[in-house]
Amino acid sequence: MITNNFSFEDLTDKLSSLEPFAFARYGDGEWNAIFGKDGTNCDGHEYYKDMGKRLADIVQSNPSYLMGMQSLALRTQGDRIRSFLDANDIDIDWIDSDILHHASMHGKLPEFFITLQNRDVVIIGPKHLKAMKRYIGDFNLIEVPAKNAWQIYHDLKARLSSDI
DSSP, rough: OOOOOHHHHHEEEEEHOOOOOOOOEEEEHHHHHHTTTOOBOTSSOOOHHHHHHHHHHHHHHHOOOOOEHHHHHHHHHHHHHHHHHTTTOOOOOBHHHHHHHHHHHHHHHHHHHHTTTTTTOOEEEEEGGGGHHHHSSSSSEOOOOOGGGGGHHHHHHHHHHHHH
């Protein structure tokens, strides 16, 4: 299912070239939401039906940007994911979404952080990510709740749209 050999080096090359790009990561939690699982993930984030629908809509749109698939999702839900993709005629050139995880295991994250120092960086995430400043320098943090950020999705989308 992971058909694109996009590597950590490809990622740092894109960042170094200042080429604009987007990368979406679909792991087991995203697929759980798409498939309508009740409850929460291992970190206590709730699954929301409308979030699962939105994630499915994105995949069904066959986006042109980089789409990452987590190997854990494939191990635990591979047959169901394949059936969903086939049933919806989705032909995405999936990349391994764990490239940063693997880079970290091999001591390569400092290279990634150095590359980010040469970019305008915007991070959307909880306030504890402010600590990233020590690795990448100045960046813009758009703060969202540490848990269940989906609850502010529409407000955040409107805020981002008005800033453009």
